[in-house]
Amino acid sequence: MGNPSEATRRAVLLGIGATLATPALAQARIPNTRALSLHNTRTDERFDGVYYADGIYEPEAMAALDGILRDHTADEVTIMDVRLYNLFSRLQSTLDTTEPLRITSGYRTRATNDALRKRTRWAAKNSLHIEGMAADFKLPGTSSRTLSRAATSLKMGGVGTYRGASFIHVDVGDVRSWVR
Numbered sequence: 811m812g813n814p815s816e817a818t819r820r821a822v823l824l825g826i827g828a829t830l831a832t833p834a835l836a837q838a839r840i841p842n843t844r845a846l847s848l849h850n851t852r853t854d855e856r857f858d859g860v861y862y863a864d865g866i867y868e869p870e871a872m873a874a875l876d877g878i879l880r881d882h883t884a885d886e887v888t889i890m891d892v893r894l895y896n897l898f899s900r901l902q903s904t905l906d907t908t909e910p911l912r913i914t915s916g917y918r919t920r921a922t923n924d925a926l927r928k929r930t931r932w933a934a935k936n937s938l939h940i941e942g943m944a945a946d947f948k949l950p951g952t953s954s955r956t957l958s959r960a961a962t963s964l965k966m967g968g969v970g971t972y973r974g975a976s977f978i979h980v981d982v983g984d985v986r987s988w989v990r
Contacts, residue, residue: 846899849910850878856910861895879916879945883925888917890942893982897966898945901980904960905952914977915939915946932972932990944968944981954978962987 844862849855855878861871875895880887898911918926918939926933938944949957954971957978961969969987970979 844896844899846895846902847908847910848875848878848898848913850882850913850916852882852914853878858910861899862892867892876917879913879942881917881919881922883922884919886917886919888942890917891982893966894943894945894980897961897964897980897982900964900966901957901961904964905949905957907949907952909949909951911947911949912977913945913947916944917942932975938968938981938983943983944979946977946979948977958987 842862842864843860845858845860847856847858857871857874857878859871861868861875872889872892872895876887876890879890902908902911916939918937920940923933923935923937923940927935947957948954954976958969958971961978961980965985967980967982967985971987971989972979973990
């Protein structure tokens with residue numbers, strides 16, 4: 811087996827190496843997670859949890875989120891753009907809140923969007939809601955102005971506010987903002 815003092819020396823050196831490497835290994839094992847909390851005010855459905863961990867979007871969480879943001883009028887689900895969920899997560903972190911964002915509108919079919927356009931001047935003809943890239947929401951206790959400023963500061967897409975409305979619009983299209 812060789813010299814016992816050589817085996818002891820090797821064990822000590824390996825132990826020192828492992829001790830020095832431990833902080834790096836511990837840091838490598840800390841999961842990179844993203845979580846969010848949503849509540850669809852029209853369907854009363856909720857999500858509160860992790861949707862991304864260690865470089866992977868969790869399939870069950872993504873399906874649940876897509877379902878919550880579905881077009882409830884047509885009862886149709888689409889695969890939402892994950893950047894929207896990332897925006898929500900960053901926004902909750904920026905606002906330092908675990909309160910659920912109250913979704914008032916997520917995905918819309920073209921038919922739902924066209925019907926909405928007939929009832930309100932706020933819906934765009936080629937809305938990013940149709941592409942699964944936008945949502946309207948509010949956060950009780952937080953003004954739409956505060957929400958808008960926080961979302962705008964992220965520079966992750968479009969942010970719209972509407973006079974007299976308690977909700978704001980966010981999307982993951984071009985970075986821009988507007989007030990109507």
